[in-house]
Amino acid sequence: MAKLLVIGGSKGIGREVVLRALEQGHSVRAFARHPEGIKHDHPELELVAGDALDPAAVAQALEGCDAVVSALGIPKSIPALARPTTVFSDATAVLIPAMEAAGIKRLLVVTGFGAGESNAAMSTLERMGHSAILGRAYADKAVQEDMIKASGLDWTIARPGILSNNRRTGVYRVLTEPSDWRNGIISRADVADFIVTAWEEGSHIHAAPVLVR
DSSP states (O other): OOEEEEETTTSHHHHHHHHHHHHTTOEEEEEESSGGGGOOOOTTEEEEEOOTTOHHHHHHHHTTOSEEEEOOOOOOSHHHHHSOOOHHHHHHHHHHHHHHHHTOOEEEEEOOTTSGGGGGGSOHHHHHHHHHHHHHHHHHHHHHHHHHHHSSSEEEEEEEOEEEOOOOOSOOEEEOSGGGOOOOEEEHHHHHHHHHHHHHHTOSTTBOOEEEO
């Protein structure tokens, strides 16, 4: 049975990845500051409390795992979004060498539409609003993406559009060509479905698709 480490697995997309991977018959280790927030009981679910910026905690969490999902987030409050952040790049600077040392190659990471080169696919109005609200977080996500792409890992970067809490449908678009990139709505559960499927099938390696309905 394959074992998946989900960093940031207590809420949002991370929690949905945990639930979807368990549904698919995998063993999951959820790593977060407060993993009990998952509020889910399953014999193949292991909860591990820890800080993604702590090299020792991350190295320990990687033991026995076959792949890693990083779904870190920051609070969605205005004060939190207004502050500069380096949490995404700092956590990635810890994770990549830890994975290399552990011999784990497969990494799947959630950033978002507007990160990295997908920012160029936004309209001027979209870019203005995005920069005003999410600009500081996404500046660091761009750094994170560059770090991942420069690594020797088998990475996939998922860039979802506007997120909803709707149920999983399995019906969504995986836009791999820059000419097709656009914003749109997608549920967190469908993003999780893409991530788990890409891991299972070994697909979208060294790709950073935009995900929308």
